[in-house]
Amino acid sequence: MESPYKGKTGLKRIWNAMLYSFDGFAAAFRHEDAFRQEVMLTLIMVPLALYLPVPGYAKAQMVASVLLVMIVELLNSGIEAVTDRVSLEDHSLAKRAKDLGSAAVMLSLINVTVVWLLAIFG
Numbered sequence: 001m002e003s004p005y006k007g008k009t010g011l012k013r014i015w016n017a018m019l020y021s022f023d024g025f026a027a028a029f030r031h032e033d034a035f036r037q038e039v040m041l042t043l044i045m046v047p048l049a050l051y052l053p054v055p056g057y058a059k060a061q062m063v064a065s066v067l068l069v070m071i072v073e074l075l076n077s078g079i080e081a082v083t084d085r086v087s088l089e090d091h092s093l094a095k096r097a098k099d100l101g102s103a104a105v106m107l108s109l110i111n112v113t114v115v116w117l118l119a120i121f122g
Helices: 010-031 033-051 056-088 092-122
Strands: none
Touching: 010 033, 010 056, 033 056, 033 092, 056 092
């Protein structure tokens, strides 16, 4: 079965995509503690990156590394939601899916640390 929204084109499709994105941000903020924490860190770290006396390319990498954490967290939350939708019972594949998403978030957090340390002290 195909989505009834797939036939939309042009500005209507772009408008709908934007609204779905806002719904996604709202759902993540409402239901995901980790996402709320990362939003707070982003609100601190992005202005700090722009303020620090590092070259422009370093500022861009610092901001991008912080935004990457949020992107990966959104994808991880999506994986968790779909996994829970399919079944709440313990299953090795469900655990693997959730663990892989969590590992991706951890790698993105390590990336922030490395990028920031290299930008500031490198």
